[in-house]
Amino acid sequence: MGARVLVTGLGTFWGGRVAQTLEADPTVEVIVGLDREAPKIPLERTEFVKADQSYSILSRIVKATQVDTIVHTFLVVDSTRMSGRTLHEINVIGTMNLLAAAGAADSSVRKIVVKSSALVYGSSHQDPVWFREETPRSQSPRTRVERSLCEVEGYLSDFAEDNPHVSVTLLRFANVLGTDIVTPLTKALDLPAVPFIFGYDPLLQFVEEDDVVRSIEFTLRHDVPGIFNVAGDGRLPWSEVAAICNKPQVPLPPVLTNWAVAPFSRLGIIDLPPETVALLRYGRGIDNRRLKQAGFDYGYTAAGAVESFARAQRLRRTVGDSRPAYTYDADVEAFFRHSPAVVRQPE
Amino acid sequence: MGVEKPTPTPTPATTPDATRGGELVPLRRPRATAADPRLSDVDEWGRSEHMRELARQLYDPIYRHWFRVEWDGLEKIPRHGGALIVANHAGAIPSDAPVIMHGVEQELGRPVYGLADHWFKTVPVVGTMWSRTGGVAAHPENAYRLLREQQQLVLVFPEGGKGPAKTYDERYRLRRFGRGGFVEMAMRAGVPIVPIAVVGAEESMPILFRVPSLAKILGVPYMPVTANHLAFGPLLGTVLYFPAKFRLKVLDPVSFDVAPDQERYSKSRVIDEAEDIRVKLQATLYEMLAARKSVWFG
Incomplete structure (x- = not known):
């Protein structure tokens, strides 16, 4: 594993968890985290740098910290969280700036790991049952988040070609389920009745959140350049996912579904972006064998990820949702990290 | 590191x-x-053996007593390993696919995955039912995985939609076999092709004429008006077949002496093999029709 690591999206769910994992490894000397927002989980030695959404500060940071590894977790895959414009800014322009910094003539960067999404395959009736990493998508991307991710991947493959001395790993994750993560699908599964499109019962595939972090760690630890799908084994129908969560289902109309969903989205009842509606119609499967062949061991199957989510959901129903107790305070963090008053235990 | x-x-x-x-x-x-x-028990293909079993139970009386299906050469279908079954395709709403799938599963005890046009998946309820009972979208990647990696029996109709869309006056005249994609599928998967000639499907739901403008409005591949519609009305006529006698003849399996897993295969070879199978199937159909004394009693 690289000794000096830059994590983008430190304030996000994934960035924070990756940084936590890196902190546990004594061979990692320096961890620098970049984000627009402060981290939401306590970190011991990660240095947080506040950046704007397009990461214009990045080339200076890379030069100043001489990082050898960049973990790019800050790709937005949930389009319900922000406007299309912001999403484009973060995904496309942010990645462009990141690659520009990493590809500078005197750059110290030797490894880049990017967390992308199976959204780049889309979801259409012309899809194969399983997408391999090489399989092209069946229809051109229509939603903003899909277009932006496809653009990002285009930049990355150009970058990998132009910089053969940098090991570039691109991970495409299936829909994530687990104990903590919140996505449009988990929000749908948290409703009193789970929406489905009448007449369709698509096969979905999931990856557990632990496996997400572990797979990122795995690619950091091993030299595995290339594109990898990350998803638990098997697929299961959406009706079965609802059944495992012990929820009844409520039908959405099979025609003009996006229009029917729109007023509910506005009211904040159902939050189903168009790419999720497409998924609930046709499903998606990605072939996870390449990462397995590289040596990664999945902790959960797709059904296991659903079970993990269902257990956490049942627990939450009893003990309630926990509210944030940790807030990042720059002065406090700086004190603990840098003040001579703090007695540091030698390693 | x-x-x-x-x-x-x-x-x-x-x-x-x-x-x-x-x-x-x-x-x-x-x-x-x-x-x-x-x-x-829904598998990765969307197939559920429970649903398949239920469909078999419901379909068995139709298979035995309505169509009175008789097979010739069933032993030529391999009991082990992958094979691509191809057949002629007919009947406005094709009656041959369930007959072949049911017959092979009953007699050989092996599941058959039927490849169908992607369009099926877009139809609510029907698409899901089709998938649960063994239907898979006809994508080369799907065929490869089923045939090569899982060594399954796969059924495909090389005529595609053009077979069942043809009107009654063209019955038993095979359409073009696409671009020979099915031969390429079998070559890449390294499995034999088993052709089956089906007699009876054409008469079970004959198309009198088609209404292309209505098909366009409804977004369906073709909109047939069948003799069944005239006889039983627009609703019942869509699902009720005439009790034509079904005879199926399995031809000798065709193997190709080419290496599997190639990126591409010689287009001329593929076209030649496809045409060869088409000619053999057509000749067998004519032979069977010449021997058939009655449409209803065989």
């Missing part, structure tokens, strides 16, 4: 972790060791 750390287990039960809000509580429990959470 740094020092290898022992692979972290995903079950640090005591390690506090980020929760939904970000608070530190030991929400992370040991991984569920309980039994498989699966509740249904």
Whole structure:
């Protein structure tokens, strides 16, 4: 594993968890985290740098910290969280700036790991049952988040070609389920009745959140350049996912579904972006064998990820949702990290 | 690369972790060791053996007593290993696919996956039912995985939609076999092609004429007006077949002496093989029709 690591999206769910994992490894000397927002989980030695959404500060940071590894977790895959414009800014322009910094003539960067999404395959009736990493998508991307991710991947493959001395790993994750993560699908599964499109019962595939972090760690630890799908084994129908969560289902109309969903989205009842509606119609499967062949061991199957989510959901129903107790305070963090008053235990 | 750390287990039960809000509580429990959470038997292809069994039970009387299906040469279908079954395709709503799938599954006890146009998936309810009872979209990747990796029996109709769309006056005249994609599928998967000639499907639901303008409005591949519609009305006529006698003849399997897993195969070879199979199938059909004394009694 690289000794000096830059994590983008430190304030996000994934960035924070990756940084936590890196902190546990004594061979990692320096961890620098970049984000627009402060981290939401306590970190011991990660240095947080506040950046704007397009990461214009990045080339200076890379030069100043001489990082050898960049973990790019800050790709937005949930389009319900922000406007299309912001999403484009973060995904496309942010990645462009990141690659520009990493590809500078005197750059110290030797490894880049990017967390992308199976959204780049889309979801259409012309899809194969399983997408391999090489399989092209069946229809051109229509939603903003899909277009932006496809653009990002285009930049990355150009970058990998132009910089053969940098090991570039691109991970495409299936829909994530687990104990903590919140996505449009988990929000749908948290409703009193789970929406489905009448007449369709698509096969979905999931990856557990632990496996997400572990797979990122795995690619950091091993030299595995290339594109990898990350998803638990098997697929299961959406009706079965609802059944495992012990929820009844409520039908959405099979025609003009996006229009029917729109007023509910506005009211904040159902939050189903168009790419999720497409998924609930046709499903998606990605072939996870390449990462397995590289040596990664999945902790959960797709059904296991659903079970993990269902257990956490049942627990939450009893003990309630926990509210944030940790807030990042720059002065406090700086004190603990840098003040001579703090007695540091030698390693 | 740094020092290898022992692979972290995903079950640090005591390690506090980020929760939904970000608070530190030991929400992370040991991984569920309980039994498989699966509740249904739907496989990766969307097929459910329960649903298939139910469909078989419902369909068996139709197979035996309505169509009175008789097979010739069933032993030529391999009992082990992958094989691509191809057949002529007919009847406005094709009656031949269920007959072949049911027959092979009953007699050989092997599942058959039927490849169909992607369009099926877009139809609510029907698409899901088709998938649960063994239908798979005709994508080369799907065919390869089924045939090569899982060594299954796969049924495909090389005429595609052009077969069942033809009107009654063109019955038993094979359409073009696409671009020979089915031969390429079999070559890449390294499996034989087993052609089956089907007699009876054409008369079970004959198309009198088509209404292309209505098809366009409804977004369906073709809109047939069948003799069944005239006889039984627009609704019942869509699902009720005439009791034509079904005879199926399995031809000798065709193997190709080419290496599997190639990126591409000689187009001329593919076209030649496809045409060869088409000619043989057509000749067999004519032979069977010449021997047939009655449409209803065989």
